[in-house]
Amino acid sequence: MKKPIIKLSEVRKSFKISKRANGLPGHIANLFVPKFDMKKAVDDISFEIYKGEAVGFIGANGAGKSTTIKMMSGILYPDSGEIQIAGFIPYKQRKSYVSNIGAVFGQKSQLTWDLPVIDSYELLKNIYRIPEDAYRKNLKMFTDLLDLSSFIEQPVRQLSLGQRMRADIAASLLHSPGIVFFDEPTIGLDVVAKERIREFVRYINKEQKVTIIFTTHDMQDIEKTCGRIIIIDTGKKIFDGSVGELMNLSSEDMDIESIVRKIYEGDIKII
Amino acid sequence: MNTEKNDTIHMFLCYSRTIIKSWFQYKLDACIRSFTVFIREASGIIVIYLTLQTFKHINGWKPDELLFLFSLIFLSYGILIIFFTGLRDFDRSVHDGGFDRILLRPRGLLFQVISSNADWFAAIGHGGLGITLFLLSASRIGISWNITTVLYYIAALTGGVLIQGAVFLALASLSFYLIKSNNIKEIFYWNMRRFANYPISIFPKLIQYLMIYVMPFAFVNYFPAQFLLRKEDMHSYPQIFMYITPLVGGFLYFLAYLFWKSSLKHYKSTGN
Numbered sequence: 001m002k003k004p005i006i007k008l009s010e011v012r013k014s015f016k017i018s019k020r021a022n023g024l025p026g027h028i029a030n031l032f033v034p035k036f037d038m039k040k041a042v043d044d045i046s047f048e049i050y051k052g053e054a055v056g057f058i059g060a061n062g063a064g065k066s067t068t069i070k071m072m073s074g075i076l077y078p079d080s081g082e083i084q085i086a087g088f089i090p091y092k093q094r095k096s097y098v099s100n101i102g103a104v105f106g107q108k109s110q111l112t113w114d115l116p117v118i119d120s121y122e123l124l125k126n127i128y129r130i131p132e133d134a135y136r137k138n139l140k141m142f143t144d145l146l147d148l149s150s151f152i153e154q155p156v157r158q159l160s161l162g163q164r165m166r167a168d169i170a171a172s173l174l175h176s177p178g179i180v181f182f183d184e185p186t187i188g189l190d191v192v193a194k195e196r197i198r199e200f201v202r203y204i205n206k207e208q209k210v211t212i213i214f215t216t217h218d219m220q221d222i223e224k225t226c227g228r229i230i231i232i233d234t235g236k237k238i239f240d241g242s243v244g245e246l247m248n249l250s251s252e253d254m255d256i257e258s259i260v261r262k263i264y265e266g267d268i269k270i271i
Numbered sequence: 272m273n274t275e276k277n278d279t280i281h282m283f284l285c286y287s288r289t290i291i292k293s294w295f296q297y298k299l300d301a302c303i304r305s306f307t308v309f310i311r312e313a314s315g316i317i318v319i320y321l322t323l324q325t326f327k328h329i330n331g332w333k334p335d336e337l338l339f340l341f342s343l344i345f346l347s348y349g350i351l352i353i354f355f356t357g358l359r360d361f362d363r364s365v366h367d368g369g370f371d372r373i374l375l376r377p378r379g380l381l382f383q384v385i386s387s388n389a390d391w392f393a394a395i396g397h398g399g400l401g402i403t404l405f406l407l408s409a410s411r412i413g414i415s416w417n418i419t420t421v422l423y424y425i426a427a428l429t430g431g432v433l434i435q436g437a438v439f440l441a442l443a444s445l446s447f448y449l450i451k452s453n454n455i456k457e458i459f460y461w462n463m464r465r466f467a468n469y470p471i472s473i474f475p476k477l478i479q480y481l482m483i484y485v486m487p488f489a490f491v492n493y494f495p496a497q498f499l500l501r502k503e504d505m506h507s508y509p510q511i512f513m514y515i516t517p518l519v520g521g522f523l524y525f526l527a528y529l530f531w532k533s534s535l536k537h538y539k540s541t542g543n
Contacts, residue, residue, distance in 0.1 A: 075374045099377045114293040126285045
């Protein structure tokens with residue numbers, strides 16, 4: 001029996017949200033006697049992912065996707081439950097663990113804003129202690145696959161969003177991680193730019209056997225890259241299965257986008 | 272172990288190269304930045320210095336001796352912002368999620384926060400002013416420089432850097448709970464620092480206590496200067512205070528480090 005490379009069991013995470021009465025008096029009262037609500041961001045989530053899988057991780061805004069990804073990448077501590085990834089407990093063994101993963105956040109760049117892309121790569125080479133030949137090889141491969149050569153010498157601040165995203169993806173993969181988290185990598189991109197990223201994700205998953213977790217709001221991203229889908233809603237896992245199984249949830253002939261929308265709206269019930 | 276250590280210094284320099292390169296993207300700004308800091312801080316000093324000329328001395332401290340007090344503040348701050356700018360401005364990176372990026376990398380957290388923010392240009396401005404003030408005053412105030420005093424001076428300067436570094440580290444840790452801790456820093460650090468421009472003996476008892484026990488700026492410049500100058504007003508304090516700056520620095524930094532360690536798991540990250 002194969003062992004899963006990612007295993008989450010009964011993971012929970014809540015955040016304190018300060019509760020304010022309306023108006024200025026309420027705000028002032030809150031200064032002295034703060035009132036909090038606990039918001040359950042992730043509420044008892046369990047799943048297993050095997051090496052080489054590509055999993056689409058979807059849910060409405062605020063469903064708990066980002067929180068889960070952040071716990072899996074060692075950024076946040078879960079309140080309870082267990083996370084095991086590539087033999088590590090991410091939040092406890094952060095420093096040795098993070099070399100095994102790459103994380104791409106569509107909304108946050110990890111490149112140095114004022115410097116040419118290549119300078120950020122050189123810095124990452126040193127941070128991850130990437131051997132020179134592996135670095136050269138990866139840089140060449142990503143430059144070709146993501147077509148970086150036309151802007152690799154340009155400061156990040158001058159890049160278009162699509163270029164910046166491609167540069168960011170390469171930055172997260174230079175150290176050859178076996179697992180990569182893509183958190184909304186296609187957000188705000190045009191169709192051509194999206195397609196290019198999907199192709200790339202497919203390539204590293206199929207050809208390089210990189211395990212992929214992909215969050216997005218664009219169902220086409222999922223259809224074109226992922227074999228499996230996990231849907232979460234208000235912190236709970238409500239669906240976990242193949243694209244085919246998801247399609248079977250509806251008797252009508254609907255596309256994946258409409259099915260997912262109906263699930264969010266509660267028109268399709270999943271037991 | 273040795274290779275690990277070499278790698279750390281190498282990595283620190285890699286970060287510094289990136290920072291300096293970034294600055295030079297805006298060439299003119301980079302060139303005038305150190306100079307601006309120097310002039311801005313120096314003009315504050317000149318005003319105080321000229322005002323003091325009319326008094327001859329305050330509480331037995333002559334203007335040149337006060338310059339020596341200033342020099343310790345500026346020199347220690349110059350060194351401080353090479354190593355602790357990232358912690359001074361840490362609430363910003365908690366607020367905008369920049370700390371996420373640091374957590375994703377296989378290096379020590381504190382090491383990354385420190386080395387990815389070394390502010391070399393401002394350091395040249397502050398440190399340059401510190402050296403200037405030191406050169407102007409040190410020869411005129413009757414300090415006999417020998418191996419003991421030189422070693423003491425270096426230890427006290429290091430201690431002074433650590434004391435302020437500990438305060439930045441503790442306030443940075445606090446921002447895991449509060450997200451924004453800027454106002455506390457303003458009151459606690461910057462306001463108290465103004466008092467450190469003068470011998471603490473001229474202040475009311477309450478402020479003296481604050482400067483010794485709460486935000487111990489007195490150990491950054493007043494007590495080390497007393498070791499070298501032995502002014503009358505030292506009689507009001509335990510004599511041992513003249514010697515312990517390095518210990519105070521080491522101890523406070525250690526405490527702040529423990530606080531940092533225990534605060535890390537409270538990091539909340541900011542949502543998308």
